[in-house]
Amino acid sequence: MLALQTRGLGKTFRVKRKEAGLSGSFRSFWKPNWETKEAVRGIDLTVREGETVAFLGPNGAGKSTTIKMLTGILHPSFGEAEVLGLTPWKERERLAYRIGAVFGQKSQLWYHLPPIDTFELISRIYELQRDEYVRRKDELIERFELGPYLHTPVRKLSLGERMRCEIAASFLHGPRLLFMDEPTIGLDAVVKQRIRELIRERNRVEGTTVFLTSHDAGDVETLCSRAVVIHHGGVLVDEPVERMKREVLSRKIVTLKLTEGADPAALPLIAGTRWETEEEGCRLAVDLKRTTIERVLSELIGRVGFTDVNVEDPPLEEIIKHIYGMKGEAD
Amino acid sequence: MDGESKRWTAAGRKAAAVGRIAFRHQLAYKTDFAMRGFFLLFILFVFIQLWSAAYEGDFSKSISGFTLKQIVWYLVFTEALTLAAPPLCYRIEEEVKNGDVAIRLIRPQSYAGYHFSVFASEALTRFIVHLAIGSAIAWPFVGPPAFGYGWLGLLALSAGALTVTFLLLMLVGLCAFWVEETSGLYFVLQKLQFTIGGMLLPIDLMPEWLQRVCAWLPFQAALYFPARMGVHFDAALLAKQLAIQIGWIVLLALAVSRMYRRGVSKLHVNGG
Numbered sequence: 001m002l003a004l005q006t007r008g009l010g011k012t013f014r015v016k017r018k019e020a021g022l023s024g025s026f027r028s029f030w031k032p033n034w035e036t037k038e039a040v041r042g043i044d045l046t047v048r049e050g051e052t053v054a055f056l057g058p059n060g061a062g063k064s065t066t067i068k069m070l071t072g073i074l075h076p077s078f079g080e081a082e083v084l085g086l087t088p089w090k091e092r093e094r095l096a097y098r099i100g101a102v103f104g105q106k107s108q109l110w111y112h113l114p115p116i117d118t119f120e121l122i123s124r125i126y127e128l129q130r131d132e133y134v135r136r137k138d139e140l141i142e143r144f145e146l147g148p149y150l151h152t153p154v155r156k157l158s159l160g161e162r163m164r165c166e167i168a169a170s171f172l173h174g175p176r177l178l179f180m181d182e183p184t185i186g187l188d189a190v191v192k193q194r195i196r197e198l199i200r201e202r203n204r205v206e207g208t209t210v211f212l213t214s215h216d217a218g219d220v221e222t223l224c225s226r227a228v229v230i231h232h233g234g235v236l237v238d239e240p241v242e243r244m245k246r247e248v249l250s251r252k253i254v255t256l257k258l259t260e261g262a263d264p265a266a267l268p269l270i271a272g273t274r275w276e277t278e279e280e281g282c283r284l285a286v287d288l289k290r291t292t293i294e295r296v297l298s299e300l301i302g303r304v305g306f307t308d309v310n311v312e313d314p315p316l317e318e319i320i321k322h323i324y325g326m327k328g329e330a331d
Numbered sequence: 332m333d334g335e336s337k338r339w340t341a342a343g344r345k346a347a348a349v350g351r352i353a354f355r356h357q358l359a360y361k362t363d364f365a366m367r368g369f370f371l372l373f374i375l376f377v378f379i380q381l382w383s384a385a386y387e388g389d390f391s392k393s394i395s396g397f398t399l400k401q402i403v404w405y406l407v408f409t410e411a412l413t414l415a416a417p418p419l420c421y422r423i424e425e426e427v428k429n430g431d432v433a434i435r436l437i438r439p440q441s442y443a444g445y446h447f448s449v450f451a452s453e454a455l456t457r458f459i460v461h462l463a464i465g466s467a468i469a470w471p472f473v474g475p476p477a478f479g480y481g482w483l484g485l486l487a488l489s490a491g492a493l494t495v496t497f498l499l500l501m502l503v504g505l506c507a508f509w510v511e512e513t514s515g516l517y518f519v520l521q522k523l524q525f526t527i528g529g530m531l532l533p534i535d536l537m538p539e540w541l542q543r544v545c546a547w548l549p550f551q552a553a554l555y556f557p558a559r560m561g562v563h564f565d566a567a568l569l570a571k572q573l574a575i576q577i578g579w580i581v582l583l584a585l586a587v588s589r590m591y592r593r594g595v596s597k598l599h600v601n602g603g
Contacts, residue, residue: 071433071437073437073598074600075597096438097439101433106429106430106434107434110352112356112359113352113355113356120348121349124344124348125440127344127439
């Protein structure tokens with residue numbers, strides 16, 4: 001069964017163009033110059049129930065606007081969409097019972113009150129049966145390990161603790177489809193990983209469809225089975241994450257903090273890697289098709305003096321740029 | 332229970348739940364409460380001095396049917412109602428500017444209904460607190476508010492008055508869906524409430540032509556009706572004023588509903 005389907009879904013905005021300076025402000029006041037900006041250009045997309053889809057693109061590509069149209073917050077300028085059999089912007093309230101949304105930079109928790117109060121409110125807003133609410137709340141508290149700070153005012157929670165509460169709150173009414181707009185933004189690596197595991201678990205246990213936007217390649221790799229890349233408001237790539245991994249996620253970045261006095265010029269050459277020296281440390285780009293992280297680290301130990309090491313994915317922007325490059329060559 | 336009554340019952344339960352949490356949330360703003368209380372004391376003290384001078388300290392003198400005691404208590408009631416209203420226009424404007432409106436719109440609840448619950452919860456609490464603070468200064472200066480059934484009249488019309496205020500603020504706040512900046516409109520609305528709404532001066536004391544204009548505007552239903560009924564109880568007039576309030580509430584609610592429907596289709600939610 002389909003979780004969502006769009007046909008030529010698009011959104012345009014009218015933006016006021018203003019010239020610089022005081023005279024520009026006066027001219028704009030008397031004779032405003034409007035320009036139409038195309039935020040989303042006719043997206044065709046189909047997502048089946050239970051899928052975990054990464055919706056990717058650079059800033060301004062139209063990811064958040066698409067999510068807001070699919071949740072019924074924004075009305076599209078053209079095109080059609082069906083989410084769980086409903087037209088989002090026409091049947092917003094009915095759809096709201098079946099979907100959930102997490103906006104990484106916005107909070108649904110009441111700032112001065114403990115998270116448990118927001119949970120209670122959500123149970124009323126979504127008209128949950130009392131026993132069902134208690135059962136789901138207890139399960140989520142246990143799985144998300146919220147017990148220690150469930151009764152602490154939200155303003156006193158760390159970002160990681162707050163985000164766990166936000167995501168648990170979004171699962172409380174048992175949504176069939178969860179939209180997540182950068183759910184791990186600003187979190188440290190350990191918390192990110194824990195949140196990814198928890199979302200993955202909900203998808204596995206409850207079959208919740210996950211539709212996610214992120215600038216973090218780790219989110220895509222760990223959470224999603226399919227990646228859709230958009231550019232200039234249209235779909236550029238739509239393929240399984242496994243394939244994307246083989247083609248473009250086959251690189252890791254190893255960052256070393258060298259010991260004092262170590263000469264960056266004397267760094268060893270290792271097969272399948274490339275050095276990118278930076279001011280604070282040295283970055284080693286590792287091609288996983290040709291070598292492994294284990295082999296690279298074992299070659300480094302003993303040959304280079306370093307005080308810290310960090311292994312991470314390349315920034316998603318870099319990956320997307322790479323995809324654009326590949327598509328450009330193919331076209 | 333048919334579908335429609337089930338829907339209304341559910342909406343009522345949701346509104347009550349939002350009202351309860353909003354009540355608890357506002358208790359965190361103790362400094363805000365204290366500042367507002369201090370300002371109310373100060374402004375009422377100034378008004379008492381001004382009106383005492385106008386009446387030459389004569390408690391038996393009557394101007395357009397108001398004694399000094401009645402005018403001071405009238406001002407306590409209008410100030411308590413005016414300062415009770417939370418900054419709704421600013422909140423909606425901020426929600427649109429920073430994109431938090433998205434959080435409201437993903438819930439299975441009416442947008443205006445949510446704001447009404449928060450407004451009602453906060454406004455009722457503040458109104459009661461302000462009445463107590465206002466009484467603390469008016470009582471020693473002009474004596475107790477012994478106006479027969481006046482308190483009953485005040486309370487009966489205050490619920491409608493706050494609802495009219497909410498709807499007027501909502502109309503201005505919803506303009507943020509188009510223009511994002513509503514402070515100018517709010518400034519005009521506030522000044523209209525202060526003047527032709529009867530906050531600073533009972534409408535009875537205004538020129539007759541202005542009284543006729545005021546009779547066709549909603550502002551008097553938000554301040555003048557409850558405050559005047561508080562100091563001049565009149566059972567027949569109470570029924571008439573309640574009917575006028577209901578009329579304005581229906582009219583303004585229709586305008587809010589229409590404006591929301593049009594505005595939400597134009598909405599541009601800022602931020603990622």
